Every structure is written in structure tokens, then in C-alpha cells.
Amino acid sequence: MVERWRSVVLLLGTAWRVDRRGCLVALVEPLANVLGLLAGLWLSLLTTGVLDRDPRLIALSVAGLVVGVTASWWVDLSTSERRQVLADRVAHAFDVEVARLCAHLPGLDQHEDPVVRDKVELLRQRQGALGRGVVAMAMVAKSLLGAVTVLVLLVVVHPVLIALVLLALPAVEVARRQQRHRAAAEEVSAAPGRLARHLRGLAHDRDAGMEIRVFGVAGEVRRRTAEAWRVHRAPLDRAETRAALLAGVRDTCYAVGVIGAVGLVLWRVLRGQAPAGDVVLVVYLAAQVQTAVVWPVVSLSALGGTLRSAARVQWLREYADAATRPGVTTAPTRLTDGIVLDRVSFRYPGSGQWVLRDVSLTIGAGSVLAVVGENGAGKTTLVKLLAGLYLPTEGRILVDGVDLATLDPDSWRSRLAAAFQDFARPELTAARAVGIGDLPALDDTGRIADAMTRADATGAVPDPGVQLGTRWHGVDLSTGQWQRLALARALMRRHTLLRFLDEPTASLDPESEHALFERFTAAAAEGRDRGMVTVLVSHRFSTVRTADHIIVLADAGVREQGTHAELIAAQSLYADLYLSQARSYQPTR
Ligand SMILES: Nc1ncnc2c1ncn2[C@@H]1O[C@H](COP(=O)(O)OP(=O)(O)OP(=O)(O)O)[C@@H](O)[C@H]1O
Numbered sequence: 001m002v003e004r005w006r007s008v009v010l011l012l013g014t015a016w017r018v019d020r021r022g023c024l025v026a027l028v029e030p031l032a033n034v035l036g037l038l039a040g041l042w043l044s045l046l047t048t049g050v051l052d053r054d055p056r057l058i059a060l061s062v063a064g065l066v067v068g069v070t071a072s073w074w075v076d077l078s079t080s081e082r083r084q085v086l087a088d089r090v091a092h093a094f095d096v097e098v099a100r101l102c103a104h105l106p107g108l109d110q111h112e113d114p115v116v117r118d119k120v121e122l123l124r125q126r127q128g129a130l131g132r133g134v135v136a137m138a139m140v141a142k143s144l145l146g147a148v149t150v151l152v153l154l155v156v157v158h159p160v161l162i163a164l165v166l167l168a169l170p171a172v173e174v175a176r177r178q179q180r181h182r183a184a185a186e187e188v189s190a191a192p193g194r195l196a197r198h199l200r201g202l203a204h205d206r207d208a209g210m211e212i213r214v215f216g217v218a219g220e221v222r223r224r225t226a227e228a229w230r231v232h233r234a235p236l237d238r239a240e241t242r243a244a245l246l247a248g249v250r251d252t253c254y255a256v257g258v259i260g261a262v263g264l265v266l267w268r269v270l271r272g273q274a275p276a277g278d279v280v281l282v283v284y285l286a287a288q289v290q291t292a293v294v295w296p297v298v299s300l301s302a303l304g305g306t307l308r309s310a311a312r313v314q315w316l317r318e319y320a321d322a323a324t325r326p327g328v329t330t331a332p333t334r335l336t337d338g339i340v341l342d343r344v345s346f347r348y349p350g351s352g353q354w355v356l357r358d359v360s361l362t363i364g365a366g367s368v369l370a371v372v373g374e375n376g377a378g379k380t381t382l383v384k385l386l387a388g389l390y391l392p393t394e395g396r397i398l399v400d401g402v403d404l405a406t407l408d409p410d411s412w413r414s415r416l417a418a419a420f421q422d423f424a425r426p427e428l429t430a431a432r433a434v435g436i437g438d439l440p441a442l443d444d445t446g447r448i449a450d451a452m453t454r455a456d457a458t459g460a461v462p463d464p465g466v467q468l469g470t471r472w473h474g475v476d477l478s479t480g481q482w483q484r485l486a487l488a489r490a491l492m493r494r495h496t497l498l499r500f501l502d503e504p505t506a507s508l509d510p511e512s513e514h515a516l517f518e519r520f521t522a523a524a525a526e527g528r529d530r531g532m533v534t535v536l537v538s539h540r541f542s543t544v545r546t547a548d549h550i551i552v553l554a555d556a557g558v559r560e561q562g563t564h565a566e567l568i569a570a571q572s573l574y575a576d577l578y579l580s581q582a583r584s585y586q587p588t589r
Pocket of ligand 1: 348349351355375377379380381421539
């Protein structure tokens with residue numbers, strides 16, 4: 001109950017904040033509806049006036065009819081557009097809030113939590129319902145006021161007609177059950193619905209489209225989409241069938257009541273115990289009683305759905321609050337000792353497999369660390385841990401002796417620069433696609449040109465002003481060209497303490513990758529006085545030989561470490577893999 005009231009306050013507060021006029025218009029509507037409902041009374045009086053030849057009664061009832069019906073129509077017509085504007089504004093406000101909450105979750109683990117994903121998915125689907133929250137409340141007020149008006153009129157005709165309401169009461173239980181079935185079905189169908197939409201999205205995805213065509217899996221994707229959609233729809237359809245059956249029972253009860261009520265009044269009129277106008281009124285009310293009983297239930301049930309969505313927003317707010325790391329310490333502006341991994345173990349949320357186990361490592365301030373290892377060895381995971389995107393499952397990462405988990409995440413990330421394996425492809429101008437690497441310098445052409453030169457991106461994208469992305473009638477780039485921009489982006493930020501290159505060079509040949517890593521090693525010199533650490537990640541052993549320190553990840557741990565010379569001299573795994581890779585890259589005669 002408390003949760004429902006909190007949801008009501010959230011919906012009203014948001015609507016009032018974004019559209020006060022719309023809220024006031026929504027309030028007027030229930031009152032205008034009462035005027036419209038009085039039409040039955042005026043019609044009844046008009047009938048009696050005509051039969052009794054009473055001009056005053058005729059004039060009064062016609063005047064009441066014209067004023068009431070006109071006012072009610074006018075308000076209805078003139079507010080319908082305003083209602084839509086209010087709904088759109090509120091929906092947009094919630095959309096922005098959900099996006100903000102998701103974007104501010106501190107780590108990636110929360111994004112991967114299936115509970116969060118399902119709730120967010122439901123919120124996306126129900127965005128319109130949230131928008132109509134205040135309108136739904138106005139509908140509840142309108143239906144309740146309407147119900148009271150109809151009840152009063154019924155009593156005026158004959159108090160026994162109130163029994164109609166009793167006969168229509170099962171509708172309340174029916175609506176409650178319908179709502180419960182629908183809510184349960186929505187929760188169960190969220191995950192298969194997400195899968196179905198994902199699979200359907202593949203049809204529009206250009207990158208996926210290439211492989212779908214080459215491997216001829218379009219039919220299989222279609223089959224799986226249809227299956228996921230069937231699994232998604234099944235509980236919803238079952239809930240709707242149950243709802244329809246329950247509605248049938250409800251309407252039958254009501255129909256019996258209406259026949260009885262009309263019969264009773266007709267009998268009284270025929271016996272001269274009631275004016276003839278009462279027949280008109282009871283026939284009119286017969287239709288209104290049904291609405292008067294069912295509508296509050298339906299509108300309350302619709303409001304229930306909206307309140308559930310609002311409760312999900314509350315849940316997400318609280319989840320985001322709870323997930324906020326207690327970052328009490330601001331990140332340092334320089335490193336003096338460096339970064340230490342103290343017996344760090346990590347497994348992904350929901351996974352039983354250790355990706356890193358008991359890893360201890362010191363990355364000296366101002367050094368260049370190369371992380372090598374086979375595919376799946378945990379290199380990217382190590383980078384994500386250093387970036388604070390995940391917290392270690394066990395152990396600590398110390399930044400100049402301070403636990404990274406206690407550093408303010410935003411402040412730590414403002415000290416990072418990175419080029420990731422799965423780099424972003426921002427559809428901006430080429431210059432801005434680089435400039436966002438340091439937002440305050442977004443339009444600093446000098447800095448952008450410098451970063452592009454250092455990343456060797458000027459050859460790949462000669463015109464920094466070119467618009468990227470065919471969606472905006474711009475140009476599309478090759479993977480290698482996008483990579484160059486990602487590398488330039490990683491060189492934009494100044495005052496960084498940690499710079500990563502997580503295999504953004506995968507599509508380059510080994511020598512180009514090596515040349516690029518050398519550039520970044522050289523770029524590391526510029527940050528050495530503040531102790532900046534550079535981390536180069538590769539699964540190619542031959543490209544990172546100039547790094548100060550090399551670690552080989554294997555079997556969830558650091559298998560070997562040292563300089564290139566030390567590792568070669570040790571004639572172990574690194575030496576074997578280095579020599580075999582180097583041989584395979586040599587041209588054959
Ligand atoms: N989000 C995730 N949830 C669960 N497991 C994951 C997730 N991301 C990665 N893994 C698993 O963690 C292990 C290490 O992955 P990681 O991406 O760190 O390897 P990598 O060394 O960077 O590999 P590659 O060279 O192929 O990029 C793999 O077994 C992978 O399947």
C-alpha cells in the first residue's frame with residue numbers, strides 16, 4: 001500500500017513538474033463528465049413535461065440538456081489533445097530518468113544483472129503507460145464521480161434500484177483477478193520478449209546481416225524469432241483468455257440486473273406510481289450503471305498497471321542508490337607508487353568460473369605494462385577491473401595504496417583514457433568523434449589534429465569535418481578507419497593516470513600493431529612525470545616487446561612476467577609463443 005502511494009506521488013510530482021497546465025486540464029474533465037451524465041435527468045423531465053404539457057418544465061429541461069451536454073462535449077473535445085501532450089511530456093520525463101539511472105550505474109555488473117534488465121525492459125515497454133499516469137488518475141476521479149452521480153439518480157428513481165450495484169459488484173473481483181493474471185504474465189514473458197526483439201533486430205543490423213547471408217542462417221534466425229515470440233506471447237494470451245472468460249461471467253450477472261430494474265420501473269409506471277419520465281431515466285441509467293460500476297474498476301485496474309510501472313522506477317532508483325559505490329576518496333592527480341593487485345580473484349556475476357584467481361601484481365608508476373595471453377585468458381577482464389567497471393570478487397586493487405573500491409568512480413574514470421576492443425562508432429563529424437575523448441576539448445581543432453596525427457589517423461580520415469554515419473547522409477568508414485579514430489580518442493585526454501589499449505588493433509597486421517604500440521609507448525613518456533601507467537593488451541606476443549613489463553595471462557593467473565629480454569632468456573611459454581608467432585609472420589620464400 002505504501003508503495004502504491006509512493007507511486008502516486010511520483011506520478012503526480014513528475015506531471016506537475018513537466019506540465020502544470022496539462023494537470024489542471026486533467027482535473028476539469030471529471031467535473032464536466034458529471035454535467036454530461038445529468039442528461040438522463042433532463043431527458044426524463046422533458047418526457048414528463050411533454051406528457052403533462054408543462055411549458056416551464058419543458059423549458060427548464062431543454063436548457064439543462066443543452067448546457068450540460070454542450071459543456072461536457074466541449075471539455076471532452078478540447079482536452080483530448082492536451083491530455084496527449086501531457087502524456088507525451090510525462091513519458092519523455094520518465095524515459096530520460098530511466099536512461100539517466102541506467103547510465104549512472106557505476107559498473108557493468110549491474111547492466112548484466114538479469115533482474116535489472118527485465119525491469120528496464122518492462123519500463124521501456126510501459127513507457128506510454130507511465131506517461132498516461134496522471135490521465136489514468138483523472139479517469140479514476142472521473143469514473144468515481146460519475147458512479148456517485150449515477151447512484152444518486154438511481155436512488156431518486158427508486159431506492160431498490162441500488163440493488164443493481166450489488167449485482168454488478170462481482171466486476172470488482174473480476175477486475176482484480178484480471179489484473180493479477182496480466183501482471184504475472186508480463187513478468188514471465190519479459191525475458192523471451194527481449195530475446196524475440198533482439199533476434200528481430202538482427203534483420204536490420206548491417207553487421208549481423210553480413211554473416212547471416214554468408215552462413216545462410218536467415219531461416220534459422222526467423223525460426224528462432226518465431227519460437228521466442230511464441231514463448232513470449234503464450235502467457236500473455238493465456239492471461240487474456242482468462243480475462244475474457246471472467247468478463248463473460250461479469251457481464252451475464254449485470255445483464256440479469258438490468259432486465260430486472262427496467263421491469264420494476266415499467267411496472268410502477270403502468271400502475272401510476274411513477275412518472276413516465278422515469279422509464280426514460282432508468283433506460284438511460286441502465287447503460288450508465290454498467291459503466292458506473294465497471295469503469296471505476298477498469299480505470300483502477302489501468303491505474304494499477306501504471307502504478308506498477310512507477311514502482312519499477314522507484315525500484316530502479318533505489319537499486320541505483322544502493323549500487324552507488326561509497327567512493328569517499330577522490331582519485332589522485334599523480335601516481336607515485338603505482339597500482340597493485342593484491343590477491344585479486346574475479347568471476348562474472350552469475351558465473352561459477354574464475355576468470356582471474358589470486359592474482360598479485362605491481363604496476364609501477366610511469367611504466368608501460370603489456371598484457372598478453374591467448375583468447376579468453378582474461379586480458380579484457382583485467383582492464384575492466386583496473387577501470388573500476390567491475391569490482392574484484394576477492395582481493396583488492398590499490399591505487400597508490402588506496403583501495404580502488406573506495407575511490408569515487410567518476411573521479412577515477414576522469415583519470416582514464418582507453419581504446420577498447422569493441423570501440424564505439426560515434427556518428428558525429430570525424431573531429432568530434434575524436435574530440436569526445438576529452439569533452440571540454442570537443443571543438444579544440446588543434447588538440448584533435450594532434451591526437452589524430454599521433455594515432456596515425458590523418459591518412460585514414462583526411463577530412464576531420466566529414467560527417468560519419470549513413471543514417472545522417474554521411475560517410476561510413478572501414479573497421480580500420482574507425483579503429484584509428486578510437487585510438488586518436490584515447491590520446492585526447494590530458495592528466496590521465498591510466499591509459500589502456502585493449503586490442504583495438506585487431507584488424508592491423510602485426511608490424512602495424514607493433515608500430516602503433518611503439519607510438520603509445522612513446523606517448524607514455526609525456527605522462528611519466530605524473531606517474532601515468534600505460535597498459536597495452538594483445539594476444540600477439542610479438543608486438544609488445546618494447547613494454548617495460550610484460551605479463552602472460554593463462555589458467556586464470558599470471559603465468560609469467562618480466563621484460564621481453566628476461567622472458568626470452570627464461571625460454572619458457574612466452575619465448576615459445578613469441579618465437580612461433582614471429583616465425584609465422586615472416587614472409588615465406
Ligand atoms: N560479461 C561476461 N559474463 C560472463 N563471462 C564473461 C563475460 N565477459 C567475458 N567472460 C568470460 O571471461 C573469460 C575472459 O574473457 P576476456 O574477455 O577477459 O578474455 P580476453 O583475454 O580479453 O580474450 P580475447 O583475447 O579473446 O579478447 C572468457 O572465458 C569469457 O567467456
